[in-house]
Ligand code: SF4
């Protein structure tokens with residue numbers, strides 16, 4: 001996996017006559033946070049119930065994301081249009097089990113009418129990328145700037161995707177745990193198709209259903225073109241937070257290079273976090289991660305990928321940034337363990 005992490009993959013055959021046990025059915029009529037975290041943490045949309053059990057976080061606002069965070073993805077916007085009643089029920093349940101009344105729903109301006117029946121207070125965000133990334137959305141909606149190294153949750157705000165809220169609404173309405181994920185499939189020509197697939201479905205089944213042939217050097221991405229991750233096996237499963245599957249033709253790939261930075265400044269001009277990316281990348285290339293964090297704002301990066309996209313030297317800047325955060329995270333975990 002990413003960063004050389006090993007993982008164990010198992011495959012599960014689905015029985016045509018499958019049965020579900022009755023445990024959730026016995027509990028769904030009296031919704032609680034314990035029931036939600038125990039039974040619904042892996043439903044489509046990947047709701048983050050565990051945050052409400054973290055003693056260091058005091059959540060007072062929930063933002064339901066009716067915008068998709070990356071380019072080309074339309075999953076959550078579709079969900080708002082198609083399942084507004086389930087969202088309304090999900091918002092009602094969330095208020096009840098968390099005790100939080102301040103629930104907002106963020107949608108693009110052209111979807112205000114669709115979101116009006118959600119039961120949440122409607123707020124609009126720009127549809128222009130990267131406005132729907134959590135830190136930027138929070139700044140637009142509440143005016144709060146998330147300090148470097150802090151998370152939105154540290155400031156009392158957590159995010160649920162619209163699909164997660166639909167899953168909650170349906171589960172507590174029907175007594176069944178949802179397992180079908182909605183996702184956007186983007187083919188080699190950039191054409192989009194909305195698909196529903198059971199969580200755990202291998203990616204090759206989606207490619208086959210869409211009549212797509214994978215050739216050598218084609219790239220398969222889970223997520224969108226700016227922030228998604230390449231996968232190296234078509235057996236990779238659809239997960240509760242897989243909002244998109246993309247395939248890029250090997251002939252069209254924007255390859256990275258090891259050319260040096262030429263100080264053109266394009267990355268600085270486009271960075272929404274106002275980071276001196278040209279300086280940051282020099283430290284990251286040299287593996288000087290602590291200096292990059294202390295002097296060049298590594299932790300202010302919201303991982304939008306725009307710097308990599310515009311870099312004329314085709315440097316893999318976002319990959320350097322993610323690797324640096326991962327390595328620094330490993331060091332601080334090791335220090336905490338040995339303390
Ligand atoms: S990914 Fe690049 S452009 Fe985006 S916030 Fe981070 S440094 Fe700035």
Ligand code: SF4
Pocket residue numbers: 260261262263264265266267268277278281307310311312313314315
């Ligand atoms: S866009 Fe690339 S080449 Fe230009 S300043 Fe930034 S890192 Fe350097």
